[in-house]
Amino acid sequence: MEPKIKLLKFSAEWCGYCTGMDRARTVEKFLEKHQNIELIAHRTENEGDAAEVLMDEYDVRGLPAFIFEDQEGNIVHQEEGATSLAGLEKMYLKATKCLETGCYGANPRPKRERGGR
Secondary structure, eight states: OOOOEEEEEEEETTOHHHHHHHHHTHHHHHHHHOTTEEEEEEEEOSTTSHHHHHHHHTTOOSSSEEEEEOTTOOEEEEEESOOOHHHHHHHHHHHHHHHHHTHHHHSOOOOOOTTOO
């Protein structure tokens, strides 16, 4: 049985790589294969909007960005930049390996506290 995991996806309407991935349905195809993943999508549209504030809290500097979290909100893997279906699969394997080995226990990357750093 695959572990429950969250995928936070950050994107923007003005981001060409983001819209290209949306047109290709890359994330949707990935999610069809992995029913254990809960997608939480954040799309920024204006400077200072809620998605942009959250991007700052997660230290996202490039779009699109993908953050895998365990059910407690601990970050188990994070990458930025456009990717393919195969690229998402590689990210997922890294995240599940981290969950299995507890890699974030030795090098913790806990969720960011709301309201700043």
